[in-house]
C-alpha cells in the first residue's frame with residue numbers, strides 16, 4: 001500500500017436511480033475513505049444535474065464478477081432452450097391478444 | 099509471448115465494433131496506449147481548471163461567476179471520470195498523479211497559455227471546449243468500454259461549456275469598440291493554439307498507426323481539425339469577428355475551408371515545457387496536492403478508527 005499522504009482512499013462503484021420505479025444503474029466510480037464520504041463524493045460527481053433520486057455506493061472490492069473466459073459456460077446453455085421465449089409457440093390462426 | 103489466438107479474438111471484437119472491457123484479454127501495447135491517452139486526457143481536464151479559475155474572483159457579474167464555477171466544477175468531474183476509466187487498466191490514482199508531477203505524463207499544451215482578459219474566458223469556452231468537444235464526440239465510439247462511457251457522460255455535460263463561452267464572445271463583440279477589440283484580441287491569441295489541440299498532421303503523427311487499427315482513435319487529427327474549422331468559421335462571422343488567418347478560404351470543390359500552415363515550432367516548444375506557463379501550472383498542482391496531504395491523512399485515520407470501533411462492538 002502506498003503511504004498515507006498519497007492514499008486517496010479505496011474505490012467504490014456508484015449506482016444511480018434516475019427516477020422513481022426504475023432500477024439503479026452503474027454510473028462509474030469514486031475514491032473515498034469511508035461510506036459517508038463515498039456517498040457524498042458520488043452525489044457531487046454523478047448527480048450535479050438532478051440525474052438521480054437515489055444512490056447506492058458499494059466498495060469495488062466487494063463486487064464478485066464473472067470472468068470473460070467463463071461466459072461460454074455461463075451463458076451458452078440458454079441458447080438451446082428456445083421454449084423459454086414466447087416466439088417458440090405456434091398460436092392457432094385468428095387468436096387475438098395473446 | 100502474446101497468444102495468437104487471443105490476439106485474433108481481440109481484433110475480431112474490435113472489427114465488429116464491440117467493446118473491450120477491463121477483464122478482457124488485451125495486447126500490452128493497447129493497454130499502454132490507453133493509459134497514456136486517458137491519463138493525458140484526465141490531467142488536461144484538471145490542469146484546464148487553472149486558466150479559468152484565475153477569473154472566478156474577477157467575473158464581471160454574479161451570473162458570470164456562477165456559470166464559471168459550474169463549468170470549472172464540471173471539468174474537475176471530467177478529470178475524475180477519466181482517472182477512474184484509466185484505473186480499470188491496472189494503474190492506481192496515486193501513480194497517475196505521480197506521473198503528472200514528475201513530467202512522465204503530459205497534459206494538453208493549450209493550458210500553458212494565460213487567460214489575461216475576460217474575453218479569454220469566452221475564447222476558452224468557445225474555442226478550447228469547442229475543439230475538445232469535436233474530439234470527444236468522436237471518442238464516444240472508442241473501443242475501450244470504460245473510456246467510451248466516460249466520453250458519453252462528458253459530452254452530455256460539455257454542450258453548455260461551449261455555449262457559455264460563445265455567449266461571452268458575442269456580447270463583447272456587440273459592445274463598445276474597446277470590448278469588441280478585446281474579443282478580437284482573445285480570438286487572435288487562442289485560434290492557433292486551438293488548432294494545435296488536434297495534434298500533428300496525420301503524415302507525422304507518432305502515435306496514430308495502431309490507435310486507428312485498434313479503434314482507440316476513430317478519426318484522424320486532420321479530419322477532426324477540419325471539422326472544427328468548418329464549424330467555427332460561420333460562428334465567427336455571426337458575431338462579426340475575424341479569424342486570424344489570411345489564407346482561410348472556402349474551397350468549393352472540396353466543400354471545406356482551406357487554412358494557413360500551423361506553427362509547429364511553437365507547438366513543439368510548448369510541449370517540451372517552454373510555453374508561457376508550463377512551470378506555474380505544474381507547480382500549482384503539486385502544491386495543491388501537497389497542501390491536501392493532511393486531509394487525506396485525517397480521512398484515513400478516521401476510517402481506521404471507525405473500523406476499530408466496529409471490531410470492538
Ligand SMILES: [Fe+2]
Nearest residue numbers: 143172173176
Ligand atoms: Fe471537460
Ligand SMILES: [Fe+2]
Nearest residue numbers: 173227256259
Ligand atoms: Fe469543458
